[in-house]
Amino acid sequence: MVLETEAADQPVMRRYRYRRLLPDSLAVLREVRALVLSLQNDAYLTASADTLQWQADTVRVRLYVGEPFRWARLRNGNLGDALLTRAGYRERFFTNKPFVPADWVRLQQRILSEAENQGYPFATVRLDSLQFTDREIAGRVVLDRGPVVYFDSLQLVGATKTRKQFLMRYLQILPNQPYSQQRVDAATRLLKQLPYLRVKAAPEVRFAQSKARVYLLLEDRPANQFDAIVGVLPNPAPGPTQKRVQLTGDVTINLRNLRGAASSWACSGAR
Numbered sequence: 227m228v229l230e231t232e233a234a235d236q237p238v239m240r241r242y243r244y245r246r247l248l249p250d251s252l253a254v255l256r257e258v259r260a261l262v263l264s265l266q267n268d269a270y271l272t273a274s275a276d277t278l279q280w281q282a283d284t285v286r287v288r289l290y291v292g293e294p295f296r297w298a299r300l301r302n303g304n305l306g307d308a309l310l311t312r313a314g315y316r317e318r319f320f321t322n323k324p325f326v327p328a329d330w331v332r333l334q335q336r337i338l339s340e341a342e343n344q345g346y347p348f349a350t351v352r353l354d355s356l357q358f359t360d361r362e363i364a365g366r367v368v369l370d371r372g373p374v375v376y377f378d379s380l381q382l383v384g385a386t387k388t389r390k391q392f393l394m395r396y397l398q399i400l401p402n403q404p405y406s407q408q409r410v411d412a413a414t415r416l417l418k419q420l421p422y423l424r425v426k427a428a429p430e431v432r433f434a435q436s437k438a439r440v441y442l443l444l445e446d447r448p449a450n451q452f453d454a455i456v457g458v459l460p461n462p463a464p465g466p467t468q469k470r471v472q473l474t475g476d477v478t479i480n481l482r483n484l485r486g487a488a489s490s491w492a493c494s495g496a497r
Contacts, residue, residue, distance in 0.1 A: 273289070309341075314336050
């Protein structure tokens with residue numbers, strides 16, 4: 227593969243690595259596509275492969291690089307300053323800086339993560355009031371929150387005697403509290419820390435009428451402990467009423483999740 231660009235674009239292209247020897251035409255197309263996407267991800271939004279000329283076992287690719295786009299300014303639209311700060315937004319990061327799509331995607335993901343942990347799992351983020359001047363982009367970041375959603379209840383599916391009320395407190399998934407995706411995501415990890423429960427699948431959430439019902443697929447697993455060792459030892463100095471041998475033993479009992487309330491009872495003894 228032979229790559230042809232304008233002389234002014236050659237210094238830019240030296241930063242990029244691509245394969246020149248490829249096994250077939252499909253591999254060539256994939257390599258060209260990956261190169262164009264890399265340029266666009268680095269703010270060269272108008273980069274394109276204008277022509278591909280096939281000559282026997284050689285292909286000549288005419289590549290247009292263009293100029294990099296920059297943020298003129300990205301302003302706060304309707305988001306609270308606290309939410310933007312928690313999402314990692316700083317205006318200086320989006321003022322007179324290269325427009326890197328990956329940075330904008332990461333900012334959207336962080337804003338949405340904050341929103342869905344505050345009761346807005348259906349929120350969306352968009353750019354508003356976009357302005358293009360030469361190679362600069364200006365706009366406002368706007369959050370469409372959607373309906374506020376509250377936890378409704380916790381539903382247990384499977385053969386378990388663990389009480390629902392205990393798991394609601396343990397997982398902090400409480401009725402009429404704002405929905406939090408973070409708590410749902412943490413549920414599996416927390417449940418796996420309980421030795422008497424087996425998690426059969428990831429939690430399932432069903433939404434209806436601004437309520438979220440969380441389903442947990444669980445089953446009990448044996449976790450009680452009963453160990454006993456019994457032995458017979460000679461009695462070196464038996465008394466008049468004692469036998470020549472004596473029994474000795476060590477017993478350990480550990481009962482967990484009594485009555486499904488996660489309480490435990492343990493005892494041990496030796497003789």
